[in-house]
Amino acid sequence: MKNVKKALAQWSKKTYENSFERLATLEELIRVKEIQFEIRPTQDNRCALSQTEAELRKYLHIEKEYWKQKAGMKWFKDGDRNTKFFHAFVKGRRQKLHIGEILTSQGEVVQSNDQIGAATVEFFEDQFSETDILNCPEMLENIPRLVTQGQNEEISRVPSRDEVQTVINELNGDNTSGPDGFSGTFFQASWEIIGDDITKMVRAFFCGQRLPRFITHSNLVLIPKKEDVKSFTDLRPISLSTFANKIISRMIHERLVKVLPTLISANQTRFIKGRSIMKNVLLAQ
Numbered sequence: 001m002k003n004v005k006k007a008l009a010q011w012s013k014k015t016y017e018n019s020f021e022r023l024a025t026l027e028e029l030i031r032v033k034e035i036q037f038e039i040r041p042t043q044d045n046r047c048a049l050s051q052t053e054a055e056l057r058k059y060l061h062i063e064k065e066y067w068k069q070k071a072g073m074k075w076f077k078d079g080d081r082n083t084k085f086f087h088a089f090v091k092g093r094r095q096k097l098h099i100g101e102i103l104t105s106q107g108e109v110v111q112s113n114d115q116i117g118a119a120t121v122e123f124f125e126d127q128f129s130e131t132d133i134l135n136c137p138e139m140l141e142n143i144p145r146l147v148t149q150g151q152n153e154e155i156s157r158v159p160s161r162d163e164v165q166t167v168i169n170e171l172n173g174d175n176t177s178g179p180d181g182f183s184g185t186f187f188q189a190s191w192e193i194i195g196d197d198i199t200k201m202v203r204a205f206f207c208g209q210r211l212p213r214f215i216t217h218s219n220l221v222l223i224p225k226k227e228d229v230k231s232f233t234d235l236r237p238i239s240l241s242t243f244a245n246k247i248i249s250r251m252i253h254e255r256l257v258k259v260l261p262t263l264i265s266a267n268q269t270r271f272i273k274g275r276s277i278m279k280n281v282l283l284a285q
Contacts, residue, residue, distance in 0.1 A: 104122075
């Protein structure tokens with residue numbers, strides 16, 4: 001995957017590096033060719049104009065897809081060309097997410113990017129670090145065993161190639177890619193090429209093997225809880241994982257969904273598929 005990423009990065013740089021400059025050049029070139037065609041409406045001038053227009057449409061599509069991916073707006077998958085809207089949306093979101101200053105846990109206000117970055121790392125390292133580790137295995141003896149042997153075997157069963165492919169196709173391919181840079185669309189479109197390798201990776205996990213850091217690595221992303229961010233408590237951290245990691249997570253999720261309803265009390269009506277908290281409202285009435 002690392003080698004593929006390097007090759008794709010080189011190809012993307014070579015193919016799309018000057019796409020916006022090429023777009024401006026083509027627009028000017030079309031104006032010139034239109035004038036030439038008006039002066040001399042020959043078949044050669046018509047073909048030259050048509051070829052330039054076709055190339056312009058290609059780069060207009062590239063520009064639209066670029067800003068659509070940056071905007072991350074799922075409801076504009078189809079329809080008219082909304083490049084300016086996507087561009088404005090991305091610009092507004094960047095301004096909204098920009099943090100000019102923030103209050104540290106020591107009560108100090110920092111403003112420079114380096115100071116904010118260092119304070120952020122210090123704050124969340126402290127949040128996610130564990131000093132006292134409780135190890136009481138005897139507590140497990142007091143927990144009743146609710147999962148049957150058959151259910152346990154089904155949850156830990158080594159998946160087939162078709163099962164892995166089904167999970168990949170059900171995941172959203174347009175979601176933001178993780179640290180490795182591969183989105184779900186890459187896995188879905190290249191399944192016939194990478195299917196065997198991805199299946200081996202998933203099977204290795206279910207067989208108890210340790211996955212490499214390239215797959216398990218996640219980026220910590222901070223989402224503002226409110227409009228005006230003043231301290232780190234106003235930020236909600238989420239983990240941006242690789243798509244390969246999401247495949248395993250979704251597969252475990254799909255298997256647990258089949259078991260959970262039998263383990264959780266019928267009185268728990270929320271957060272369980274097929275149950276609704278509205279049942280409690282009706283009972284209260």
